[in-house]
Amino acid sequence: MSEVASLNAVEVAYPGRGTVLGPFDLALPEGEIVALVGPSGCGKSTALRLLAGLEQPTAGTVTRTPERGQTAVVFQAPTLMPWADATTNVALPLELAGMAKAKAQDQAREALKAVGLENAIGSKPAQLSGGMAMRVSLARALVTRPRLLLLDEPFAALDEITRRNLADDIHRLWDQTRPAVVFVTHNVEEAAYMAQRVVVMSANPGKIAGQTTIEAPLPRPPGFRTSEVFRNAAEDVSRDLAKAMGHIQ
């Protein structure tokens, strides 16, 4: 399978902070969902910014095949424009790419329907719940049909029920166009549920501490959370994480 993007022995150093990431390798085949798990400050967001092309590494190389507009990012906060309604927020990437406003707004409304927000089309961010705002953010990421989707702790501020619903929604939407996905999380179970491959990172500087592949269909079948496969995967990831944090030498 061909790669959508990859980090090859990348290192990132910040002035006065030293090397925070690397050497670090990560290859993203087409259509794969990879979860990145690791302690706070280990460089997960930094790795995501490299993959998005928003930042350059101090050493090593980044290869990216998506063209402009084919990479989408969802941040921890919904990151919506508070002055614009949901439709205008979702239409933004299309309009910035030069699409006519009416057409962009039509497609934005379609994208909002796809995430179950047909009733929030004219609502402003302040009128939405946390979960709804995150869905708007997801719709904005998907409206351009990206080949690379980068999710930086998108569920961090949400309750458990909303998280589970959104997890299944992301799988359903992913299944329509099958972009390569990187999903950053602090939650071991969430990583094992979301991804085909979980990469665990250690900190200072951020490096790969372990990888777990999960052999199970995507989207997840009903009852997957209580299955043997899921529990084993979560245990493996947990062990990697404990190692990464130095609890087991």
Add this chain to the structure above:
Amino acid sequence: MSRTLETLAPILLVAVLLGLWETACRLTGVPAYFLPAPSAVAAAMAQDWALLLGSAWKTLSTALLALAFASLIACSLALIISTNRLLEKAVQPLAVALQVTPVVAIAPQVVIWAGLAHPDRAIISLAVIVAFFPIFSGALTGLKSTDPDLERLFDLYGATPWQKLQRLRIPSATPFILEGHKVAGGLAVIGAVVAEFVAGSGGSQGLAWRILESSNRLQTAKTFAAVIVLSLMGALLHAVLQASEQAILRRFRGR
């Protein structure tokens, strides 16, 4: 019940204070040029209401015009400066120095520059100068206060600097700019009044001139009347600006 009480309380307090003041004046027989009784002030107001309203309008229209000029200059300058970090760093100390200089200190010179025959020009200029800073610093802060993740998003989708300015920076700055205008409105009135005092000529005919004129003649009741009209006018302007700010923000954010 408590709501009604809360509205009535300040009115009651003022009524009680006025009553005490009136009684004290009558009992002690203090001369009217030293402290006029509230009834005398009310009488002065009733007698001169047309003149006072005319002067109030003169001062208010000066302040509003100054606010409009200040808004135009401050917003354009903030826009230009926000595009260039070096420019911003260069301008900052100068702006602070000008801002902390009291308007009374520069007023006499501005009056001379404007030409002694044109006190109106000097008064407008001074009101513009004091109204400028809150709008300028509000706009500059606002233009730089965009959410960094939203910036990244715009970069990710290849937004041009113009698109970023128009669709991100200016809307982000709007609440700050509105706040700046609210503060500037009050300052413009103060600036206009101070400038009228310094210009000190009958040419202006604003409220400050009414105060100067009556106090020079020891018509203290008239002075009080003018001061009361001035503070009522300031309060009204503040209330209008506050209400407009709230209304615009509510539309802006959808609640």
